[in-house]
Amino acid sequence: xxxxxxxxxxxxxxxxxxxxxxxxxxxxxxxxxxxxxxxxxxxxxxxxxxxxxxxxxxxxxxxxxxxxxxxxxxxxxxxxxxxxxxxxxxxxxxxxxxxxxxxxxxxxxxxxxxxxxxxxxxxxxxxxxxxxxxxxxxxxxxxxxxxxxxxxxxxxxxxxxxxxxxxxxxxxxxxxxxxxxxxxxxxxxxxxxxxxxxxxxxxxxxxxxxxxxxxxxxxxxxxxxxxxxxxxxxxxxxxxxxxxxxxxxxxxxxxxxxxxxxxxxxxxxxxxxxxxxxxxxxxxxxxxxxxxxxxxxxxxxxxxxx
Numbered sequence: 001x002x003x004x005x006x007x008x009x010x011x012x013x014x015x016x017x018x019x020x021x022x023x024x025x026x027x028x029x030x031x032x033x034x035x036x037x038x039x040x041x042x043x044x045x046x047x048x049x050x051x052x053x054x055x056x057x058x059x060x061x062x063x064x065x066x067x068x069x070x071x072x073x074x075x076x077x078x079x080x081x082x083x084x085x086x087x088x089x090x091x092x093x094x095x096x097x098x099x100x101x102x103x104x105x106x107x108x109x110x111x112x113x114x115x116x117x118x119x120x121x122x123x124x125x126x127x128x129x130x131x132x133x134x135x136x137x138x139x140x141x142x143x144x145x146x147x148x149x150x151x152x153x154x155x156x157x158x159x160x161x162x163x164x165x166x167x168x169x170x171x172x173x174x175x176x177x178x179x180x181x182x183x184x185x186x187x188x189x190x191x192x193x194x195x196x197x198x199x200x201x202x203x204x205x206x207x208x209x210x211x212x213x214x215x216x217x218x219x220x221x222x223x224x225x226x227x228x229x230x231x232x233x234x235x236x237x238x239x240x241x242x243x244x245x246x247x248x249x250x251x252x253x254x255x256x257x258x259x260x261x262x263x264x265x266x267x268x269x270x271x272x273x274x275x276x277x278x279x280x281x282x283x284x285x286x287x288x289x290x291x292x293x294x295x296x297x298x299x300x301x302x303x304x305x306x
Contacts, residue, residue, distance in 0.1 A: 001189055004169065009082040012162060018154035022140065023103040025151070026110045029143045035113035046118035048126055054271065057257040061216050067101070068251055070222025075166050078173075107136075114139050130209075133157075164200075171196050217258055224251040228289045235293040249286060256281040 030037065047053045060067070076093065083092060115121040121135075128134045140148035172192045176183050183189055203211060227248035234241040257278035259265045268274040 001186075001193060004078050004081045007165065008078060015154055015158045015162060018151050018158075019103060020099065022144070022148065022151035023106045025144050025148065026139075027106050030106070030110055030113060033143075035110070037109045037113045038117045040118070046122060048122050054261065056275075057254040057261065060251075060254045061220055061258055063104070068220065068223045068227075068247065070219045070224075070226060071163075071167070073223060073226040074170050078166060078170060110139060110143070111135060114142070168193070168196055168200065213262075213264055217255060217262075217264070220251060220258075221255045224248060224255055227251060228285075232289060232292050248289075249282060252285055253278050253282045256285075 029035065043055060045053070045055050047058075079092065080089070083089060111121050112118050115124050115135075125132070125135060136152055137149075140152035142148075144151065172189070173183070175181070175192050175196070176188075181188050181192060183192070227244050231241050231244040231248050234244055257275060260268050260274035260277050261271065266274075268277075
């Protein structure tokens with residue numbers, strides 16, 4: 001309900017500082033303590049059920065949030081409203097991406113070191129229903145004590161809350177833009193917010209594991225769409241489009257591969273067939289996206305439809 005600058009611009013930095021402080025503390029523990037970080041020198045799949053969860057595409061779907069995230073892409077307009085100078089965009093957006101990836105690497109290292117390797121980590125998570133929050137709580141308490149508990153509360157527990165906040169806020173602004181609903185009057189904000197909250201409550205009645213699996217895939221799919229949009233824009237401007245084209249192709253293959261491999265969708269057991277279908281789908285989608293590069297084609301298509 002509140003404007004972006006009232007919450008995100010003033011409160012969220014506290015959570016960001018907590019995340020960075022916790023990661024820095026864990027890094028000190030790793031480097032100065034008795035923990036040994038496992039050296040992973042192969043592409044061996046350490047999942048307890050590797051046939052069910054193949055590295056491709058499961059790994060890339062799993063690390064969606066910290067690597068290539070469609071959800072983060074949708075939130076960039078909100079963050080841009082909190083920036084006073086356009087020159088700060090590089091440090092804010094690029095800097096936050098690098099910071100989050102470093103934090104993710106530190107957590108991956110401490111998690112494997114704490115539970116004596118990836119196999120031990122997988123077994124412990126399996127015993128606790130795959131609850132990553134449990135692992136975060138145990139590691140924070142054991143390595144950083146009471147300070148770690150407070151940082152875990154601020155940096156980790158608050159993360160889903162802030163994600164929900166920005167998701168609802170982004171949805172409100174999108175709906176308002178589509179239907180041209182002025183968001184300055186408080187009653188018109190309620191007119192958009194209340195239906196969204198009803199939908200949100202309905203989602204909470206569904207098994208969260210199921211929701212999260214589809215969200216992870218949808219997140220990466222949205223990222224692929226955004227990358228294709230960036231590629232088309234760069235190509236039309238005759239600028240370096242490879243920076244967007246390569247990851248767009250890679251992520252398109254990943255999300256289409258997930259559709260063919262995952263039991264949530266087609267669940268094809270023949271991996272070679274699934275990968276082949278994903279490759280063909282990627283080529284087809286790439287061809288369609290490339291047709292949008294030439295504005296003349298777009299104008300011609302619009303004229304024919306008219």
